[in-house]
Amino acid sequence: MADQEHEWILRLGDDALVLAQRLSEWCSHGPALEEDIALSNIALDLLGQARALLTLAGQREGLGRDEDALAYFRTDREFRNALLVELPNGDFGDTIVRQMLFDQFAVLRYEALASQTVDLELAAIAAKALKEVRYHAAHSAQWVVRLGDGTEESHRRVQESLNMLWPYTAELFEDDAVSKACNEAGVLPLNASFTARWTEQVRAILEEATLTCPESTALLTGGRSGRHTEHLSYMLAEMQVLQRTYPGAEW
């Protein structure tokens, strides 16, 4: 295994954990009862993935940190998620566009992991997660099409969501020393290898939704090395307050 594998698994786990926390903020605020439950289900799927991945990251790191230590006792600078998933929920359109952009990426990443990685434990987690994220991807794509190809207002608003979120997508495909080392060790292909298929699939969804794919200009990045937006620390404050106040507290 690559020395830096735990660091790389942490990125996967943090993507899932942070997005799970964001989506769970929708619980009881969903636009309809049915969609409220759908978003909560997706949040719970992601939380399950995060637990498995953080546990594995802790084992590979070998310093005795378990899932709770990693989730509750790291600062924002120590989180390794992409910026996209930590952004505030905004309105339902913002949330669902963010979800679509991430889900399309998550499917490709888990597909590659499930079939190609040399780390068999990671492959098992990915195989289970793949079924979940395929459903998430179908759900969010369906909503983007509905809203984009819906009313004049829904089209306008979801196009604005897309324009706002688009600059955050390039970070998903960045590679650095960690991802290159993991690629050489056979853990996962380079993130850049997902770019073409992701772009193709996202463009197809946007086309069906009659939305205009933004021209990529600004590149907002930094999450993988712990340089986050201000939004993450507020989110973590809420997520971590109980364990930090009463360490080891259980239900």
Next chain:
Amino acid sequence: MSAPKTEWPLWEVFIRSRQGLSHKHVGSLHAADATMAISNARDVYTRRQEGTSIWVVKAEDITASTPSDKDVLFDPANDKIYRHPTFYDLPDEVKNM
């Protein structure tokens, strides 16, 4: 053009819990169309492994008998006791009767 409806139509949900059993009515939900109804039914009614198959039907497409027709529809069966299978010995192999 009529004003857009603010509420999604109601759908009735039928779930088959296991192969070999029939679909059973489990409840209803709101959805904009059939695709969304299936997806919502999955999220609302199969979270605890209840299903292997889902049917959704628009509630307005269901024709129901009216309670006032009860006597005409159902009373005549009261004295036809020979229609019950209690007069026959069922082989053990026959299940789900």
